[in-house]
Amino acid sequence: MNFPDLKEARKRTSNKVNILYDRYNIPERIMNIGYGKSYSILTYGCQMNVHDSENISGIMEELGYSRGENYETSDIIILNTCAIRENAHNKVIGILGRIKHLKEKNKQLITILCGCMAQEETIVNLIYKKYPWIDVVIGTHNIYELPLVLEKVIRDKKQEISVYSAEGDVIENLPVKRDSKYKAWVNIQYGCDKFCSYCIVPYTRGKQRSRLPKDIIKEVEVLKNDGYKEVTLLGQNVTAYGKDLNSNYTMANLLEDVSKTGIERIRFVTSHPWDFSDDMIEIIAKYDNIMPYIHLPIQSGSDNILKKMNRRYTIDEYKSLFYKLKKKIPGVSITTDIIVGFPNETADDFKKTLEIYNELKYDLAYTFIYSPRNGTPAALIKDEISLEEKEARLHTLNQIVNRYAREANQKYLYKTVPVLIEGPSEKNNKVMGYTDTMKLVNVEADLSYVGKIVPVLITEVKTWSMEGVIKVD
Numbered sequence: 141m142n143f144p145d146l147k148e149a150r151k152r153t154s155n156k157v158n159i160l161y162d163r164y165n166i167p168e169r170i171m172n173i174g175y176g177k178s179y180s181i182l183t184y185g186c187q188m189n190v191h192d193s194e195n196i197s198g199i200m201e202e203l204g205y206s207r208g209e210n211y212e213t214s215d216i217i218i219l220n221t222c223a224i225r226e227n228a229h230n231k232v233i234g235i236l237g238r239i240k241h242l243k244e245k246n247k248q249l250i251t252i253l254c255g256c257m258a259q260e261e262t263i264v265n266l267i268y269k270k271y272p273w274i275d276v277v278i279g280t281h282n283i284y285e286l287p288l289v290l291e292k293v294i295r296d297k298k299q300e301i302s303v304y305s306a307e308g309d310v311i312e313n314l315p316v317k318r319d320s321k322y323k324a325w326v327n328i329q330y331g332c333d334k335f336c337s338y339c340i341v342p343y344t345r346g347k348q349r350s351r352l353p354k355d356i357i358k359e360v361e362v363l364k365n366d367g368y369k370e371v372t373l374l375g376q377n378v379t380a381y382g383k384d385l386n387s388n389y390t391m392a393n394l395l396e397d398v399s400k401t402g403i404e405r406i407r408f409v410t411s412h413p414w415d416f417s418d419d420m421i422e423i424i425a426k427y428d429n430i431m432p433y434i435h436l437p438i439q440s441g442s443d444n445i446l447k448k449m450n451r452r453y454t455i456d457e458y459k460s461l462f463y464k465l466k467k468k469i470p471g472v473s474i475t476t477d478i479i480v481g482f483p484n485e486t487a488d489d490f491k492k493t494l495e496i497y498n499e500l501k502y503d504l505a506y507t508f509i510y511s512p513r514n515g516t517p518a519a520l521i522k523d524e525i526s527l528e529e530k531e532a533r534l535h536t537l538n539q540i541v542n543r544y545a546r547e548a549n550q551k552y553l554y555k556t557v558p559v560l561i562e563g564p565s566e567k568n569n570k571v572m573g574y575t576d577t578m579k580l581v582n583v584e585a586d587l588s589y590v591g592k593i594v595p596v597l598i599t600e601v602k603t604w605s606m607e608g609v610i611k612v613d
């Protein structure tokens with residue numbers, strides 16, 4: 141048994157990060173423990189978690205398990221959880237009750253909780269005391285140990301908690317079972333050292349650790365040879381890529397090298413404005429296979445709040461970066477994240493958020509009400525603003541977000557744009573895909589186009605999506 145420890149999770153040392161090429165392995169004796177049995181993974185949260193679930197699927201299948209049709213009939217249920225806001229928590233807590241019933245009906249069922257909630261001291265203590273029907277809690281740093289932990293639980297039939305509040309290593313040899321044959325997630329960096337005052341990620345994901353360029357490039361080359369059309373480079377803070385490698389190799393260098401593999405589309409998330417270099421902008425502008433789409437969280441329009449958030453930039457600095465991107469990368473689409481109701485955000489602070497939004501007119505924004513996270517500095521601030529007021533602010537903001545989203549889409553009407561067709565659309569007889577600028581398009585075409593990048597004439601635009609037809613010359 142090993143429990144998470146908030147104090148340890150907060151620590152940052154100058155210890156070298158270990159890059160481990162053989163840490164994951166499955167002993168002979170358990171090679172087939174999953175034979176004839178099924179697993180399901182319920183994934184919550186960000187793309188990082190989505191990709192972690194692909195690694196977990198890879199592990200499960202190497203153990204002989206096959207993917208179940210739904211979680212309610214599977215032999216193993218894995219909850220890959222998110223801790224970023226209270227509502228992500230609540231969703232998981234809700235499903236725990238449902239799982240209890242399933243466990244009562246089927247005593248052989250094995251239940252596993254992993255992801256960011258598994259790294260939270262308070263949550264794990266709660267599971268230990270109140271949720272004995274969760275068999276395994278395993279943390280984000282040691283998912284490679286899943287085979288051994290699973291073996292132990294099957295043998296001992298006792299709850300096993302295996303979580304380390306470490307800064308973390310880089311594990312290079314996890315297997316992966318990808319959800320798509322055309323689009324792939326590629327980790328370039330783990331963890332975060334920014335410590336924005338509201339954010340739990342630096343505690344749940346550990347110190348910023350970059351993968352070595354050669355390992356990333358090799359992964360992209362293999363994907364390209366396997367027929368993948370698009371890679372998304374993943375990290376909490378990709379603009380700071382390489383800073384921990386003790387070399388001069390930067391995100392700009394990495395983007396250029398990934399571009400030279402010749403893969404057709406390259407995306408990257410998430411960019412922190414603080415580390416966004418001119419070199420990076422130049423490389424994005426120079427190479428056609430680096431998509432003109434940038435997710436650039438602003439979080440607030442008020443310098444006062446940005447300071448309390450520990451975001452390390454002012455609105456003027458953010459604006460100058462934003463305009464530089466617009467100028468140097470033709471047609472670039474920029475999206476953002478905004479938190480409303482940070483503790484004691486005044487009406488004037490919020491007005492500044494609306495003003496900056498009206499000025500920058502983002503293509504889209506993901507907007508959230510501030511949610512206090514245990515252990516973060518912001519959670520200690522006594523907040524005088526009511527939830528009602530915060531909800532009203534969110535509603536006001538969302539109205540302008542929607543208005544500009546529609547306006548941004550309007551510019552595409554009757555234009556022809558490249559779309560990577562991904563699969564059937566929710567609409568009858570159509571397929572769906574994304575433009576280079578990350579706009580969702582439903583296209584009148586059949587499934588033979590899936591996996592291809594095709595020119596699409598946009599015939600109708602809405603707030604969240606567009607309709608189109610394939611353009612034939």
Ligand code: 5AD
Pocket residue numbers: 224225338339340437439477478479508509510511512513
């Ligand atoms: N409350 C609300 N939103 C948050 N985010 C991160 N932490 C919190 C929090 N405590 C938002 C930020 C971040 C996005 C992924 O989630 O906007 O960019």
Ligand code: SF4
Pocket residue numbers: 332333334335336339340341342376377412
């Ligand atoms: Fe959280 Fe800030 Fe790190 Fe993003 S940069 S993961 S918001 S601490």
